[in-house]
Amino acid sequence: MNDTTATVEAMRLRALQAMSPAKRLSLALGWSQSVRELTRSSLHQQHPELLPQELHRLLAERLLGKELASKAYGPLLGHG
Numbered sequence: 001m002n003d004t005t006a007t008v009e010a011m012r013l014r015a016l017q018a019m020s021p022a023k024r025l026s027l028a029l030g031w032s033q034s035v036r037e038l039t040r041s042s043l044h045q046q047h048p049e050l051l052p053q054e055l056h057r058l059l060a061e062r063l064l065g066k067e068l069a070s071k072a073y074g075p076l077l078g079h080g
Contacts, residue, residue: 039063 004012016024040059044050050058057076061069070076 036063 016027019027036059039062040055043055043058043062047055047058054077057069057073060073061076063069064072066076
């Protein structure tokens with residue numbers, strides 16, 4: 001789904017290209033943090049009973065995938 005016109009997309013790309021690499025990295029890191037926060041909030045709403053460390057582990061699974069999250073953090077106890 002794309003709700004951006006070609007003209008606006010071209011303007012967005014030009015604006016990004018005009019930024020310094022440090023500014024683009026800063027934006028990307030901010031977007032990544034926003035995704036983590038939104039995902040954590042959603043998971044907390046779905047599973048209010050989870051302890052903070054369980055929520056962190058479930059978040060890792062959502063962001064990294066089951067296999068990598070299991071390798072990094074161990075099994076997801078009580079949730080498959």
